[in-house]
Amino acid sequence: MSSVVIVGAGMGGLMAGNLLAKKGHKVAIFESHTMPGGYTAGFWRKGYYFESGTLSFEMASLIFPAMRDIGVYDKLQFVRQIARWVTPDYDFVMHSLDDMKKSILEAFPSERERLLKYFAEIDRMCGIYKGLEKPNTFLNKLTFPLRMSRFVNMVRKYGRMTSSEFAEMYFEKKSKVYFTFKDVGYPDMPAMVVPAAFMSFLDDYWTVKTGMQSWADVLAENFRKLGGELKLKSRVERILTKNGTATGVTCGGKDYMADYVLSACDYKKTFLNLLDDRSLLSDDFVEKIQNAAVSEGFFVVYLGLDIPREKMVEYLKVPHILYGDCNPPGPDMGDATDEKFFEKVWLSVYSPSLMNEDLAPRGKSSLMISCMVPLRWMNNWGGGDRKIYKELKEKAKKALIKRFSSIIPDLEKHIEFEDAATPLTYERYTGNSDGASSAWSWNPNKWFYNNPNSTTIDTPVKNLYISSCWAYEFGGIPTTVKAAYMCAKRIA
Numbered sequence: 001m002s003s004v005v006i007v008g009a010g011m012g013g014l015m016a017g018n019l020l021a022k023k024g025h026k027v028a029i030f031e032s033h034t035m036p037g038g039y040t041a042g043f044w045r046k047g048y049y050f051e052s053g054t055l056s057f058e059m060a061s062l063i064f065p066a067m068r069d070i071g072v073y074d075k076l077q078f079v080r081q082i083a084r085w086v087t088p089d090y091d092f093v094m095h096s097l098d099d100m101k102k103s104i105l106e107a108f109p110s111e112r113e114r115l116l117k118y119f120a121e122i123d124r125m126c127g128i129y130k131g132l133e134k135p136n137t138f139l140n141k142l143t144f145p146l147r148m149s150r151f152v153n154m155v156r157k158y159g160r161m162t163s164s165e166f167a168e169m170y171f172e173k174k175s176k177v178y179f180t181f182k183d184v185g186y187p188d189m190p191a192m193v194v195p196a197a198f199m200s201f202l203d204d205y206w207t208v209k210t211g212m213q214s215w216a217d218v219l220a221e222n223f224r225k226l227g228g229e230l231k232l233k234s235r236v237e238r239i240l241t242k243n244g245t246a247t248g249v250t251c252g253g254k255d256y257m258a259d260y261v262l263s264a265c266d267y268k269k270t271f272l273n274l275l276d277d278r279s280l281l282s283d284d285f286v287e288k289i290q291n292a293a294v295s296e297g298f299f300v301v302y303l304g305l306d307i308p309r310e311k312m313v314e315y316l317k318v319p320h321i322l323y324g325d326c327n328p329p330g331p332d333m334g335d336a337t338d339e340k341f342f343e344k345v346w347l348s349v350y351s352p353s354l355m356n357e358d359l360a361p362r363g364k365s366s367l368m369i370s371c372m373v374p375l376r377w378m379n380n381w382g383g384g385d386r387k388i389y390k391e392l393k394e395k396a397k398k399a400l401i402k403r404f405s406s407i408i409p410d411l412e413k414h415i416e417f418e419d420a421a422t423p424l425t426y427e428r429y430t431g432n433s434d435g436a437s438s439a440w441s442w443n444p445n446k447w448f449y450n451n452p453n454s455t456t457i458d459t460p461v462k463n464l465y466i467s468s469c470w471a472y473e474f475g476g477i478p479t480t481v482k483a484a485y486m487c488a489k490r491i492a
């Protein structure tokens with residue numbers, strides 16, 4: 001039996017904690033916040049519940065068995081998240097790829113030929129992904145090398161191409177269809193991820209009916225039942241080492257010694273702020289971390305509304321809407337100086353109370369309007385000036401509320417509670433650098449790892465492992481869970 005200290009009680013820390021405690025190890029998780037969950041969490045204000053980070057996750061084939069593995073699956077109500085796409089040209093609920101194709105083809109008859117070519121390539125790539133998921137039968141084993149070689153060819157062709165470059169192969173840059181397809185997910189993510197994003201969105205997009213905080217709470221409770229110690233309001237100040245090996249952490253000025261330390265928090269801060277001995281890292285490694293680009297953060301408006309549920313059903317139809325009421329080509333996500341950014345960007349709109357009426361007071365509704373933001377927008381939201389920060393935040397909030405008033409008439413008049421979060425808010429609550437929403441940049445020109453398709457839990461420090469979304473180029477709940485499993489396996 002080993003002793004393990006975990007820094008952070010997000011999905012990565014909680015999953016690793018559960019797996020290791022189940023194996024009989026002595027595990028303590030240190031979490032700086034008052035609640036467990038990190039980005040898999042939520043909060044209540046004036047009777048309204050809002051998600052603090054992720055709304056949904058994909059790869060149920062990995063997540064559900066993981067929850068069964070630690071014995072919590074039956075305590076959670078996983079439900080499908082289905083999105084509606086709305087622009088001035090089309091409006092459909094995305095039940096299937098065919099629904100989507102039909103609606104887009106109807107909306108843009110003059111683009112028919114280009115669209116058909118684009119969809120044909122998407123279909124072909126989806127087929128390659130599905131080919132890899134086939135059950136492990138004798139016949140499938142025989143054909144696996146062929147299916148794998150198709151996948152490898154796709155990675156060669158599209159791994160380093162961005163989603164914008166992919167869209168440009170088919171559509172005019174100023175066209176509305178280009179605007180629709182250039183960023184299907186993260187800006188300039190690899191083209192090879194585009195079909196996977198469609199497939200997830202259509203068949204494999206899930207949420208927790210009672211809110212993400214309930215997921216974190218169930219994991220935390222289970223961890224404690226397994227004998228683990230969860231220390232909330234306990235920010236780790238130092239990761240301790242001796243002779244190049246991690247030996248514990250310092251928290252509240254006190255040292256807690258352990259055989260292993262898992263970083264389940266921000267990667268950059270783990271090495272640049274927490275590690276007690278910088279000489280264990282090569283100059284190249286430090287420079288690489290310092291300069292590495294992270295994924296875009298979010299701006300989110302939280303609204304408590306005096307609108308009854310029946311009315312919200314009429315306005316929204318489903319809890320989740322992707323809303324693009326602006327003119328192509330949309331904003332440049334690389335331009336942090338664009339003052340009008342919030343008037344141009346796609347919005348993701350979610351009503352927790354439409355997913356579950358218990359998440360708002362009776363007769364009322366909750367709404368979150370969010371979008372990705374260029375890294376360090378407007379001199380990182382005012383260059384540290386509180387007054388400018390508040391002004392920028394207020395202006396962005398107003399812009400988003402105004403835009404969504406075309407779906408909910410007089411939205412502003414129905415507001416009973418309002419607040420907003422910037423990437424700086426996210427960083428303050430979770431420690432993630434620049435409010436990075438899913439670890440490193442998805443852009444293939446800025447990757448941190450040489451191989452973006454593998455999970456890297458090892459670090460230059462012996463017995464210090466990464467059990468967070470930062471172990472993979474593209475963060476997210478599935479990749480975080482994978483990292484936790486690898487850490488648990490490594491600690492025998």
Ligand SMILES: Cc1cc2nc3c(=O)[nH]c(=O)nc-3n(C[C@H](O)[C@H](O)[C@H](O)COP(=O)(O)OP(=O)(O)OC[C@H]3O[C@@H](n4cnc5c(N)ncnc54)[C@H](O)[C@@H]3O)c2cc1C
Nearest residue numbers: 008010011012032038039054235236265431468469476477
């Ligand atoms: C708006 C948004 C939308 C998203 N959408 C999706 C999606 O659709 N699908 C998907 O799969 N993923 C999505 N994600 C990403 C996903 O939520 C994350 O990748 C995942 O939850 C990360 O988990 P983690 O445990 O690695 O880190 P985190 O959740 O960031 O947890 C880190 C924890 O460490 C704590 N901590 C930090 N420093 C210290 C310290 N020094 N001492 C103690 N504790 C510390 C923090 O307080 C935090 O609780 C989204 C994220 C956001 C923000």
